[in-house]
């Protein structure tokens with residue numbers, strides 16, 4: 001179910017946004033999601049129907065935000081396939097197919113690549129490197145990459161070689177206590193981050209505005225910033241209040257969606273899409 005708590009009708013698109021076509025690549029929830037990879041969470045039952053309803057609402061929130069949806073076919077034999085963000089890093093100039101740290105997830109890439117090749121020139125991370133898209137946070141021409149249980153130094157280095165000629169700086173960030181860099185911090189504006197300081201080294205972000213999650217909501221740092229709107233889980237009301245206060249000053253909207261069933265699979269709102277413009 002989509003809960004819109006602090007959103008006005010219509011995306012209210014700015015002219016610069018309206019001049020390009022905006023695409024969200026998503027993949028339906030796999031029937032096997034209950035068998036997903038888990039690193040920091042205890043396994044608990046996941047209701048496929050509820051997860052699918054929540055994913056449908058997420059999809060609608062993207063549509064309402066001005067995005068055309070491109071759907072990768074469902075992959076029932078790959079439990080984590082809904083978390084399509086981990087399969088690629090998409091920039092304006094190039095897309096880099098990742099090499100996920102979890103072996104069980106490497107089969108997810110082929111179907112995503114078949115779609116992305118219509119939109120971008122592709123590069124590929126190769127062994128022994130590993131890289132999950134959930135570890136990659138872009139802010140303008142700076143790309144922060146989590147050094148995590150899923151992404152190794154070779155993955156960070158290969159990413160750097162693919163993007164540096166396009167003018168991007170790549171900076172590694174140590175992550176601990178959570179799955180990905182974007183479990184610990186996400187962008188909610190051009191120079192504003194939402195984060196949980198307990199899960200990363202904050203030094204690389206010192207020059208940016210930092211909104212700290214409420215201490216009662218450690219998992220609240222994952223938000224999907226879409227320019228005019230931030231899509232955000234309804235499970236974190238305290239942090240949502242902090243975030244809404246910040247966004248209102250900038251005349252931006254908070255669009256809250258139920259995502260707790262997918263969160264049991266250790267996935268957040270950024271994990272469920274690849275966002276690009278053409």
Ligand code: GLY
Nearest residue numbers: 036037038265266
């Ligand atoms: N369950 C999401 C992941 O571990 O990649």
